[in-house]
Amino acid sequence: MTLVKTRMELKGGIRAGSRLRRIWKFRLLYLMLLPAAIWVILFDYMPIYxxxxxxxxxxxxxxxSGSKWAGLTYFRQLFESDMFRDAFINTIVINLYKMVSGFICPILLALALSEIRRAWYRKILQTAVYLPRFVSWVVYGGIIVLLLSPETGVVNKLIEWLGGHGIYFLAQxxxxxxILVVTDAMKExxxxxxxxxxxxxxINPETYEAAIVDGASRFQRVTRITLPGIVPTIVVIFILRVGFIMSAGIDQVINLYNPIVYHVGDILDTYIYRMGVEQFNLSLATAADVVKGLIGLVLVLLTNSIAKRLQGSGIF
Structure with missing residues (x-):
C-alpha cells in the first residue's frame, strides 16, 4: 500500500509540475485571459450569493445577513399570482415565435448572401443588414413607435391613402x-x-466543384452540400437559443409595450423589473429570477442530451 501511495503521489507531482510548466510556457495567453476571468468572477459568480x-x-x-428567513414563501406567492402566470406564458409563447423567426431567417439570409458572386455587392448588403444590431432598442423602439403611430406614422398614412383607417398597432x-417577433427578426x-x-x-470548395461537374443545380448544391455542412453549427446555435427561451428581450418589450397589452406582452423580465425596481419587492423578484434560471438550465441540459443522441454532437 505504501508503494502504491508513493507512486500515486509521484504521478500527482509530475502532473502538477507539467501543468505549471504549461502555464509558464503560455503565460502571455493566460495573462490576456486574466481580465475576462476577473470579469466573469465579479459579475457572474459573486452575484450568485x-x-x-x-x-x-x-x-x-x-x-x-440580517433579514429573516422566509423559506419558500415567495415562491408560493409567485405560483399563486395570476400576473406571474400570464408573464410566464407570454415569455414562452413570444420566445417560441422568436425562435422560429430568429432561427430560420439568419440561415436563409446566410444562404442568400453566400450565393452572391459579386464581392462588392455582397459586402454592401452584409453591412446594411448588420447595422441594426448596433442600434440600441431605445432608438430602434422609438423609430418603430414613430412608424406605427396612429396619427403621423408612415404605415398608417399608407393605409389611409389606400382607403383604410388608421390603426394603433401597439395597442392591439x-x-x-x-410586432415583437417581426421587429426582433429585422434587427438581429x-x-x-x-x-x-x-x-x-x-466547407471545402472542391465539394462544390465536384457537384458542378456532376451537373448539380445551384438549388441542389445548397440543399445537398451547404445545409448538411452547417448542421453542427445549427445544432449548437439551437441549443444556445433554447437556453434563452425564458428571456424574451426586456429592452425590446419595455420600449414598446403599454398597459393595454400587458396581458399579451408582459414577460418575466418586465415582471421582475416591476417587482424589484418599481415596487422594491426584491425577494419576490429574485424568486422569479431563480425560477427563470432553473428552467433555462434544465432546457439547455435536455436539448443538449437530445442533440447528442440524434446528431452525435452538442455543446458539451
Missing part, C-alpha cells in the same frame, strides 16, 4: 406579439447570420 434573497424576507436596511393585443438576423456565413466559408 444574492440568490439567497429569494428565501429571505429581505430588508434593505438589515441586509442579507392581437398584433403586439407579431443580420448579426446572427455571421456565424452561419463563417460555417459556410469552412
Amino acid at each position: 444574492g440568490v439567497s434573497v429569494a428565501f429571505l424576507d429581505y430588508n434593505y436596511v438589515q441586509g442579507i 393585443p392581437n398584433l403586439f406579439r407579431l 438576423m443580420g448579426w446572427a447570420a455571421i456565424i452561419y456565413i463563417a460555417a459556410i466559408g469552412g
Whole structure:
C-alpha cells in the first residue's frame, strides 16, 4: 500500500509540475485571459450569493445577513399570482415565435448572401443588414413607435391613402406579439447570420466543384452540400437559443409595450423589473429570477442530451 501511495503521489507531482510548466510556457495567453476571468468572477459568480434573497424576507436596511428567513414563501406567492402566470406564458409563447423567426431567417439570409458572386455587392448588403444590431432598442423602439403611430406614422398614412383607417398597432393585443417577433427578426438576423456565413466559408470548395461537374443545380448544391455542412453549427446555435427561451428581450418589450397589452406582452423580465425596481419587492423578484434560471438550465441540459443522441454532437 505504501508503494502504491508513493507512486500515486509521484504521478500527482509530475502532473502538477507539467501543468505549471504549461502555464509558464503560455503565460502571455493566460495573462490576456486574466481580465475576462476577473470579469466573469465579479459579475457572474459573486452575484450568485444574492440568490439567497429569494428565501429571505429581505430588508434593505438589515441586509442579507440580517433579514429573516422566509423559506419558500415567495415562491408560493409567485405560483399563486395570476400576473406571474400570464408573464410566464407570454415569455414562452413570444420566445417560441422568436425562435422560429430568429432561427430560420439568419440561415436563409446566410444562404442568400453566400450565393452572391459579386464581392462588392455582397459586402454592401452584409453591412446594411448588420447595422441594426448596433442600434440600441431605445432608438430602434422609438423609430418603430414613430412608424406605427396612429396619427403621423408612415404605415398608417399608407393605409389611409389606400382607403383604410388608421390603426394603433401597439395597442392591439392581437398584433403586439407579431410586432415583437417581426421587429426582433429585422434587427438581429443580420448579426446572427455571421456565424452561419463563417460555417459556410469552412466547407471545402472542391465539394462544390465536384457537384458542378456532376451537373448539380445551384438549388441542389445548397440543399445537398451547404445545409448538411452547417448542421453542427445549427445544432449548437439551437441549443444556445433554447437556453434563452425564458428571456424574451426586456429592452425590446419595455420600449414598446403599454398597459393595454400587458396581458399579451408582459414577460418575466418586465415582471421582475416591476417587482424589484418599481415596487422594491426584491425577494419576490429574485424568486422569479431563480425560477427563470432553473428552467433555462434544465432546457439547455435536455436539448443538449437530445442533440447528442440524434446528431452525435452538442455543446458539451
